[in-house]
Amino acid sequence: MAYAFTAFAGDRPGIGELLSACFPHFEAAVVPFLAGQEVVGEGDPTESFFLVMRGLFRAVKFTRDGRRQVFAFYMRGDICGLEPDATHKLSIEAVDRAAMAVLPRHACRLRMDDDPRLNAALFEGATRALTLSIDHMLMIGRSSAEERLAWFLTMIRLRSAPSGGDVVELAMQRQDIADYLGLTIETVSRTFTHFKERGLITLPRKRRVEILRPDELRRLAAADRDALPFPHVEPARDLDVAAA
Amino acid sequence: MAYAFTAFAGDRPGIGELLSACFPHFEAAVVPFLAGQEVVGEGDPTESFFLVMRGLFRAVKFTRDGRRQVFAFYMRGDICGLEPDATHKLSIEAVDRAAMAVLPRHACRLRMDDDPRLNAALFEGATRALTLSIDHMLMIGRSSAEERLAWFLTMIRLRSAPSGGDVVELAMQRQDIADYLGLTIETVSRTFTHFKERGLITLPRKRRVEILRPDELRRLAAADRDALPFPHVEPARDLDVAAA
DNA sequence: CGGAATGTTGAGACTAGTCAACCATAGTGG
């Protein structure tokens, strides 16, 4: 959902360059944001879409009575805000100090007609966002707290360190994780503790997770799902198995 | 999600005709399905997309251990199967005796280039599907069983009888509703009973719901959400208020 | 009528939520 995908990843060469080529003032249009600042709000017109240059963003929807659902996290290289409508259905906010490149929507549309590669690239991105959001929804609807957090950690690990690094930095706070997983912060915290007690992870700092047994975590995460988070990132999966 | 939307609705005139014009053998390509039969399975190539002519279909994803999530129901006039990828991420199955018009994907793509109206129509459909799936996810992640069922009934009522008829026929069985809402069939059944006891509905038959107090049901459904299911169907909402 | 599939109800278990207290960390100002 929300049409986010990675533009900088090495396995999809050229999307960054494509965007640079399509938007001459690419560099000039980079806007910085403070933690918590809103990029676009629900109902805002979809005049532009965005490419994350630095930091972390989240797509959220609020409700009258204070409940909140986080639909996606966007990190460096992800594109977001590409909703097929005149107004945004989700708010996009900076999680920490971060920066976005702002890309005019209509210019992109025109370029897509000219350059089939850009078209294909954006399309593939939409595909991956859809795949992820399907797994996200399946997870929220049908998994236990442990399965959800295991899935989250596995996904974040693959996204932030595709080579399979064992230390994950969580830029978002517990409330964001909870709202992403459909849990409360207390349950998230308790589940972290359970994972520590079972030797799956350590928490050298609150926001730093060292994954001791990635295989076990992934088994938990996939227990209710035949596909792993980001199933298309085969190399990382192989690395993990080797490390097990 | 899953890119479903209504093509026959009166408020969007011409989409049906557009499709007829674009696909000369429209009538010939209508395929019947028995209850439970699969239209496409997870991983199948996305060679075509589909227009529901009769009956009800569901988009589902299964897991190894038997858990299941229903992502959408498609009724007469809905288009589905338009995933932006080479393979389907969800299975589409017939819920009852039903029929689909099969529309070749590449032909549609070509036509979209020619006819901007078709392009716009399909785009608008994607928008509405996204809106619905966002509410669906918010609901699954953050609502109680009562809120979920109230939301479901309100949505089904608006979709199946846009004029606001008070009797809703549920073609799907309880298990489908449960898997759509992220609940168990027992909880769905109990919640139906609660609604009966509180005078919100009656159940003349298992699959037939008479909605006695649509306003109250809608209030429950929207308690955690500022948007109602299908907020764009304004006339129906007005009718409901009048009926209250 | 009999049997299978579907739906309802009940009792009890269990997961996650709620509320409250406590802890850790980082920043501030005396």
Place this chain on the structure above:
DNA sequence: CCACTATGGTTGACTAGTCTCAACATTCCG
């Protein structure tokens, strides 16, 4: 340097809502 505070995170006790398992009822069909 040390309180002091604010924010974020953890833990505990208790509660509530949903699930599980089992029995029973209903509907649908042959």
